[in-house]
Amino acid sequence: MPRTVILGVIGSDAHVVGITILEQALEAAGFDVVNLGVQTSQPEFVAGAQDHGADAVLVSSLYGHAEQDTRGFHHRLTQAGLGDVTTYIGGNLAVGQDDFAETRETFREMGFDRVFDAETEPEEAIAALQQDLEIPLTETDAEEPARATL
Numbered sequence: 455m456p457r458t459v460i461l462g463v464i465g466s467d468a469h470v471v472g473i474t475i476l477e478q479a480l481e482a483a484g485f486d487v488v489n490l491g492v493q494t495s496q497p498e499f500v501a502g503a504q505d506h507g508a509d510a511v512l513v514s515s516l517y518g519h520a521e522q523d524t525r526g527f528h529h530r531l532t533q534a535g536l537g538d539v540t541t542y543i544g545g546n547l548a549v550g551q552d553d554f555a556e557t558r559e560t561f562r563e564m565g566f567d568r569v570f571d572a573e574t575e576p577e578e579a580i581a582a583l584q585q586d587l588e589i590p591l592t593e594t595d596a597e598e599p600a601r602a603t604l
């Protein structure tokens with residue numbers, strides 16, 4: 455069963471390239487992806503997650519206002535009965551982003567399961583989803599290490 459991932463850029467943020475790349479990579483990895491696009495509000499994320507039975511919600515933010523834009527986000531998800539949905543946030547999450555460890559801690563405390571910086575490659579997010587959503591390796595995947603040892 456393919457897992458459904460909701461993806462979008464939150465707030466007034468219009469940076470579209472990162473989520474387009476993520477969308478393509480996630481689809482290639484076998485996920486059902488619903489890309490809500492740029493300038494997506496919190497209620498739109500929640501409605502998207504509800505309508506599509508999301509397994510995970512991936513929030514992107516590049517312009518430095520992520521903390522302000524995601525305040526109360528997990529409260530809304532919980533109120534909508536989506537408290538168990540896996541949530542990630544990534545991008546340029548703070549202005550300057552000098553100390554990413556601190557930034558990560560801030561967003562973890564706000565309820566995000568994982569926090570990614572702007573250097574993140576899509577493969578990293580895919581590996582995290584496979585782990586967090588407990589997606590079993592396909593037979594093809596399982597054969598890869600064996601072939602590598604030949």
Ligand code: B12
Pocket residue numbers: 466467468469470471472473475476512513514515516517518519542543544545546547548549550551570571572573574575576579
């Ligand atoms: C192109 C660009 C623009 C274009 C956007 C065009 C468009 N429609 O996409 C334009 C010119 C419109 C623009 C505008 C602005 N921009 Co701009 N922009 C950039 C720039 C140069 C590249 C962004 C990009 O496309 N990168 C390529 C993609 C592939 O990378 P990415 O977006 O980082 O995404 C990857 C990762 O971050 C990660 N990722 C992203 N989201 C998520 C989410 C999850 C869950 C995960 C796992 C991973 C993940 O995976 C992606 C794929 O690898 C960056 C600087 C930079 N070099 O990053 C500044 C930058 C993001 N912009 C910035 C700013 C400040 C703005 C403006 C506010 C400027 C202004 N004063 O008007 C406005 C905001 C407008 C708005 N409403 O959004 C700042 C943000 C500063 C901060 N956060 O501290 C940056 C960092 C430039 C800088 N150094 O100052 N921008």
